[in-house]
Amino acid sequence: MICFDKITDIFSIVDEFCKDFDKTTQSFLLGKPSKRPSIMSKSEVITIYLLFHLSGFRCFKHYYIFYVQKHMQNEFPNTVSYNRFLELMQSVLLPMTIFAKTCCLGNCTGISFVDSTPIRVCKNKRISRNKVFKGIATTGKSTMGWFHGFKLHIIINDKGELLSFAVTQANVDDREPLKNEGFLNAIFGKLFGDKGYISEKLSQLLFVDGIQLITSIRNNMKNSLMEMSDKILLRKRSIIETVNDELKNICQVEHSRHRSFTNFLSNLIAGIIAYNFLPKKPSLKYETIKTNQLAVFY
Secondary structure, three states: OOOHHHHHHHHHHHHHHHHHHHHHHHHHOOOOOOOOOOOOOHHHHHHHHHHHHHHOOOOHHHHHHHHHHHHOOOOOOOOOOHHHHHHHHHHOHHHHHHHHHHHOOOOOOOEEEEEEEEEEEEOHHHOOOOOOOOOOOEEEEEOOEEEEEEEEEEEEEOOOOEEEEEEEEOOOOOOOHHHOOOOOOOOOEEEEEOHHHOOHHHHHHHHHOOEEEEEOOOOOOOOOEEEHHHHHHHHHHHHHHHHHHHHHHOOOOOOOOOOOHHHHHHHHHHHHHHHHOOOOOOOOOOOOOOOOOOEEEO
């Protein structure tokens, strides 16, 4: 379980953000504030949700009823019912999203990796019977086969820190988010991707913005020259696969028990924020290779 000091640190960071968020957005709110505010604050709701993604529990209902309400009364004395908490979770989607975009992203070092991973919302046998995501989720194909749901596109640096993320439907091409300036707002230097990102037009477009897209080649393509340092870093691209694995299996951004699209987004954003609080992230350990003039065939 998460130690008390870690809980305090997470709550302090979230609480400071929520105070700034309320001050900033107070003048933009429509209507009058509720005369009967919730007994749980935004920061408490977000903290409990983040702790779930770091706790190892697989069922949030079991976690909230049998752990939070029984064993965390000192930290959260004013808990609400489970159904009411689900409503509060959906109400904090906007501040959680802004928190993830402003406080949970690392700094670009000039070496970045990009990849997409499937976010399944149901098993393939239940695609025709799925009603929660009808008209929203689509069916796409990845290296692991067909799936129904969405794609999570992420960019990380060599320290394993998230630099940017985006969610698209399952049938969207992996290269589409790279055409969005907002997705690459803080990225510069070399960007390493798999064969799915091969595109001459995209490479030229990114090069104008100071980004060099580096990918491996397909079997039916001609050989090309590549610096030895780039070839080595391209082989280390599996680091982003490890990040995707931790997002799914530790931070639980993917499961098939959603009852609304808002719940799906809340779970996804909370998992991304929780990844930022992991004590250890996958990172590259390498020495600077001075091979500016050295190139090899691959």
